Amino acid sequence: MEAAISAIASDLTSRFMSFLIKKYTVTTVKDDKIKRMNELLLRVHAVVEEADGRCITNPKMLTQFKMLAEIMYRGPYDTYLYTDNFMFARHAEKQQIINILLQNPCHHSAPLVLPIIGGFRVGKKALISHVCNDERIRSYFSFILYISGDSMRRIEYAKLKKETSLIVCEYFTDIDEDDWINFYSTISQMTAGGSKVVIISRIENLARFGTVKAVRLNSLSKEVYNYLFKKLAFGSIDEKEDPKMASVANDLAVVLGGSLITANVIADLLRRNHDVHFLLHILQRFEGMVKNNLSKYGEHPKDIIEKEQPIDATRFVSSYPTRLHIMPPRVERDDLPNIGMPTIFFGDLIAGSVAIPNGDFEIVTCKS
Numbered sequence: 001m002e003a004a005i006s007a008i009a010s011d012l013t014s015r016f017m018s019f020l021i022k023k024y025t026v027t028t029v030k031d032d033k034i035k036r037m038n039e040l041l042l043r044v045h046a047v048v049e050e051a052d053g054r055c056i057t058n059p060k061m062l063t064q065f066k067m068l069a070e071i072m073y074r075g076p077y078d079t080y081l082y083t084d085n086f087m088f089a090r091h092a093e094k095q096q097i098i099n100i101l102l103q104n105p106c107h108h109s110a111p112l113v114l115p116i117i118g119g120f121r122v123g124k125k126a127l128i129s130h131v132c133n134d135e136r137i138r139s140y141f142s143f144i145l146y147i148s149g150d151s152m153r154r155i156e157y158a159k160l161k162k163e164t165s166l167i168v169c170e171y172f173t174d175i176d177e178d179d180w181i182n183f184y185s186t187i188s189q190m191t192a193g194g195s196k197v198v199i200i201s202r203i204e205n206l207a208r209f210g211t212v213k214a215v216r217l218n219s220l221s222k223e224v225y226n227y228l229f230k231k232l233a234f235g236s237i238d239e240k241e242d243p244k245m246a247s248v249a250n251d252l253a254v255v256l257g258g259s260l261i262t263a264n265v266i267a268d269l270l271r272r273n274h275d276v277h278f279l280l281h282i283l284q285r286f287e288g289m290v291k292n293n294l295s296k297y298g299e300h301p302k303d304i305i306e307k308e309q310p311i312d313a314t315r316f317v318s319s320y321p322t323r324l325h326i327m328p329p330r331v332e333r334d335d336l337p338n339i340g341m342p343t344i345f346f347g348d349l350i351a352g353s354v355a356i357p358n359g360d361f362e363i364v365t366c367k368s
Contacts (some may be wrong), residue, residue, distance in 0.1 A: 118217030232267035
């Protein structure tokens, strides 16, 4: 089956890329070509979905699979192909992680350690969550435990049974060798053969603790991010019904610079207020903020936040009497409410539907 899927993926990849090149070198696209492209995209989609449900172990095929899934979202809005699987951009990485976790070493070996290293909020936890919910993973492991790096010294108090376990550890800071050795030794003693440890972090140096090569997650490509934003915002709405809305959404996706949090918040606003003037208002405010930060700091606000530095949002909220700076999001380890500090929702701030408090305040990205 792997050989068949690989052959189909290779053929469809080359044919689809050739078709796109030809399509964009002419000024007129005939109906029969549109029909052919629809059929080809549906075949691409079928191969991606089929492969995602199988255990693919061939590294070369995984590379083909990743390329196929990538190009699938470079032009689908020309033919309005939609999918309900929001992990579309991480198919290959998901399969790679599953393959590693399903490795069956000798019974008495120490737990395999897989580092997953990626930038600021690129979807590391979302990906591992999808992996852990996979039926193959749940069938293989008797127990799955999530812990933060701050809790690793208390692992001996965890109620682990001597069974095949998956331990997922998220680290926000680097750790020293002795702490890791003690933690790893405890896990080895408390779990059965075949157990695995997954490290999730932005810190590249933690990859040194891996017993296998780290999986690295990069930001979504511009094409995939654009597709995701419009999928979240418009669902299955045909762009032909509102080309102006689609055009503004394209511009906004570029301005956002790949921020997944902002894309989700704005998409939620648009689902509740499908109005082009509202979207234009949001676009203009973000354009002003991005230009101001580029002029002042020489970087996009998303890149500044990733460096855990504050961004200047004064231009974003024109009615604010003094300068307004937004600090980087607090990580989960200190994700406790600031007692007495006023809060506003990020969506309300973007929509301009809330009065800005005087002094410091906290921005909440989503409502529970």
